[in-house]
Amino acid sequence: MQFNHDNMIGVHLAEELVNLDVDGPWTRDAVAATLTRFLVRIVELDDELAELRDWTRRLRAVFAATDTAARCEVINELLAVGVRQVHLAMHDDFPPHLHFARDEHRLTERVQAATIGGLAIFAVEARVGRMGLCSRPGCEHAYVDTSRNGRRAYCSAICGNGDAVQRYRERKAADRRSTNDESNHPERVLLDAK
Ligand SMILES: [Zn+2]
Ligand SMILES: [Zn+2]
Incomplete structure (x- = not known):
């Protein structure tokens, strides 16, 4: 455009x-x-x-x-x-x-x-x-x-990259929490696999 x-x-x-x-x-x-x-x-x-x-x-x-x-x-x-x-x-x-x-x-x-x-x-x-x-x-x-x-x-690219890094960290932290969590049901695994 x-x-x-x-x-x-x-x-x-x-x-x-x-x-x-x-x-x-x-x-x-x-x-x-x-x-x-x-x-x-x-x-x-x-x-x-x-x-x-x-x-x-x-x-x-x-x-x-x-x-x-x-x-x-x-x-x-x-x-x-x-x-x-x-x-x-x-x-x-x-x-x-x-x-x-x-x-x-x-x-x-x-x-x-x-x-x-x-x-x-x-x-x-x-x-x-x-x-x-x-x-x-x-x-x-x-x-x-x-x-x-x-x-x-x-x-700006700075904000775009900064936000991507932040969301990556949050995802990692969530993964760690769900790994520690024994009630890891299949639905969750399916979502993560996408
Ligand atoms: Zn003018
Ligand atoms: Zn910004």
Whole structure:
């Protein structure tokens, strides 16, 4: 599956803001660095730090939703608040792509528009899948899945591998317990043999 790169900017910005909120610190420098990486023009940030964080926490619900209907509902709620004006834009050598706010809008408004607009387009293309919160217990990171097979469940290879090791250990420990347990009935053996 190929995703339109230009509309993915808002999606990855949403992902990174959610993860910055998890990792912290939510400081002017950290937020500015993230926004700059995603080509968001920063005019005045200090007054809007808290507002941006509120929005980021609302975006988190898009990733946290566990079924299609719930995710669509969250996206619709945020679209109603976040989209200012939809239009085709061309800049920085990008081909025409959708913008959801004008350059004159406040920083927070532009971030709201870009993130939820991008997420809505991505949701359509990815049939509302291909995003979520990391499956590793204890990890709070969000992820966006642009892989070919679309089966990603972790924020990173580190979490994926760490979780595999953890589950392997738990399986080993369970095996040891059942070996020690004399009441080892056939059903259990059958399951383990799969
Ligand atoms: Zn643009
Ligand atoms: Zn993770």
